[in-house]
Amino acid sequence: MSNQIKLGKSDVYVHPIGLGTNAVGGHNLYPNTDEAAGKKLVHTALENGITMLDTAFMYGLGRSEELIGEVIKERGNRSDVVIATKVAHKFVDDQMVLDNSPAFLRDEVEKSLQRLQTDYIDLLYIHYPDQNTPKAEAVGALKRLKDEGKIRAIGLSNFTPAQLKEANHDGYVDVFQGEYHLLNRQAEKTYFPYTIQHQITYIPYFPLASGLLSGKYTAESSFNDFRSSLPYFQADAFIKNLEKVEQLRKIASAKQAEIAHIVLAWYLTQEAIDVLIPGAKNAEQVIHNLKTLDIRLTTEEVAEIDLIFKA
Secondary structure (H helix, E strand, O other): OOEEEEEOOOOOOOOOOOOOOOOOEEEEEOOOOOHHOOOOOHHHHHHHOOOOEOOOOOOOOOHHHHHHHHEEEEOOOOHOEOOOEEOOOEOOOOEEOOOOHHHHHHHHHHHHHHOOOOOEEEEEEEEEOOOOOOHHHHHHHHHHHHOOOOEEEEEEEOOHHHHHHHOOOOOOOOEEEEEEEEOOOOOOHHHHHHHHHOOEEEEOOOHHHHHHHOOOOOOOOOOOOHHHHHHHHHHHHHHHHHHHHHHOOHHHHOOOOHHHHHHHHHOOOOOOOOOOOOOOOHHHHHHHHHHHHHHOOOOOHHHHHHHHHHO
């Protein structure tokens, strides 16, 4: 596989394995987040060839962006890093609301640039759609920011298929990020045909289903963070999913790899997917994720995994 993947129709190229950074400064998502460990995580990723860091205002309400900005400042190599961040959330009377209005998007990009200590964002996503802003109008605002050099590529996340089509009316969307993993394969029908046709890079989030597809959990595992409310982690479903994951162990053992590598490598055999952003809690996991690129699945293995996880 080529080591550089082009994002959509943009001129932004990334290593096929990126880093999801919701555990870097994401105090609101993971209690007891260690900021020093988070920064080490980012340093390790960049030192080992990862180029794309995927963050968002919502990861620590800007704190993740600040920590990433510090790391890039410390390294002094801004042009070697592809920063992806996401905006849409704001507080109104202590309530979190969504805003995609052009004025808000422009304002949030300026704030992100300050937190990241940079003068451009490589990939800017609208994190969630709001109820009021016409989708193509919101994307049009990002196109103007792109023309000004403030951002280099335009992304959307969590838009429905219909909203994605409306937003891409003028063909400006480069990347779509949505939930996709072996336990939730709806995107194969709802998004992939459209993104392939329109040269939109599809980047799955939660590729390891928040760790469930990693093979590291057992029936006794318990969770006290956001995972406790996810459908895949509920009693009976959790046990059934663990049984499916266990069926991958023989393929992993034969390749002297871990189950997570097998799962991630399977995604890269899908026509719609050529970039992954698995998260990591520590520096070792970052290096671990990179082993994915060493895995070569046979046609038979690809079909077998497909069958195990058929919806």
